[in-house]
Amino acid sequence: MAASAPRIFVSHLSGVAVFDPTGDQVGRVRDLVVMLRVGRRSPRLLGLVVELTTRRRVFLPMTRVTGVESGQVITTGVLNVRRFEQRPTERLVFGDLLDRRVRLVETGEEVTVLDLSVQQLPARRDWEVDRVFVRRGKGGTFRRSKGETILVEWSAVTGFSLEEQGQGAESLLATFEQLRPADLANVLHHLSAKRRAEVAAALDDDRLADVLEELPEDDQIEILGKLQEERAADVLEAMDPDDAADLLGELPEEEKERLLSLMKPADAADMRRLMSYEEKTAGGLMTTEPIVLRPDDTVADALARIRNPDLSPALAAQVYVCRPPDETPTGKYLGTVHFQRLLRDPPYTLVSSLLDDDLQPLAPDAALPVVAGFFATYDMVAAPVVDESGSLLGAVTVDDVLDHMLPDDWRETEFHLEDEGGADGL
Incomplete structure (x- = not known):
């Protein structure tokens, strides 16, 4: 864990208010949802159970949490109001894990779980449970026992994690999680x-x-x-x-x-x-969510956008500079800036001064052979799709081109990387 990542004890989140970006309260935290793993690996914190002002309980993924600080949770503002339903691989922290009897791995001593702490992984949006606050003796959370309390690593206790056999789909998911x-x-x-x-x-x-x-x-x-x-x-x-x-x-x-x-x-x-659009045309192949920047955005702005871990490598390879609006279909498409160029210029440089505007963009009705030829000729991993009015409609990535050029049953063939030297050559 990064030293700068704050540790948050889950007991401090119980009943905490949840706000949208404008400062309006949308509800309160009623529980946390984690996914246990096989062995003693730390569980992932998937999200929060939030009780809305209407009393309905919904699931808020941690990917939509932008801040947990000062006794409040801040969201992106996007909230799915479907009623929360616990899935087989999920555990509720307050409902299932606290006050549970587990054992210390080193001594085999039985202890009671009083609290858990969570941390955000460095340079990622994933969260994990990292430590367990336990009490020795037989007293539970609500028994006010005077036994010694200690804070230990998650791996130092046993009794939480999934059993490796007999868990059906649950075990299968844990086994193939990586x-x-x-x-x-x-x-x-x-x-x-x-x-x-x-x-x-x-x-x-x-x-x-x-x-x-x-x-x-x-x-x-x-x-x-x-x-x-x-x-x-x-x-x-x-x-x-x-x-x-x-x-x-x-x-x-x-x-x-x-x-x-x-x-x-x-x-x-x-x-x-x-x-x-026809399926095997640029319009049918494109995604409508490329990285779009305005002419007065800077290299720093562009680099911040391509760092988004949810982007595929192909989409993160370049940004498209357009006049407003920023959502596709955009205003006038001005050109492309490749990420290697972004790495060579100072952060304050305007992207409009770095444009690659020599290449003609693809038309939405460009057929698959034309699109493939464009990628092969110019060594591109993504290409802009622009309509007759000059608006950016989206971007085609090389993986989508390959998907439609390979045989129809290619996904049904197992893919293995073979080492010419075999295991002994490692």
């Missing part, structure tokens, strides 16, 4: 339909969205069809817009319209716009 989305998708593809549905139901929305993007089309449709409609809409919103639009385009018209009606209006509008 897999890349493409590798987890490969695992899911080879599971039975029943087990595949169980694992999909237990994944959080963002993780499931990442995995769906890597699955064959039939698996995508099957999994989406087994989710509750509100959750299916949430998962589609979490997917890359081009992948979500492709999936929606394969659904029956009635089901597609029902899901679109459950999505946020802006996201639904993006989906409809993408589905209006």
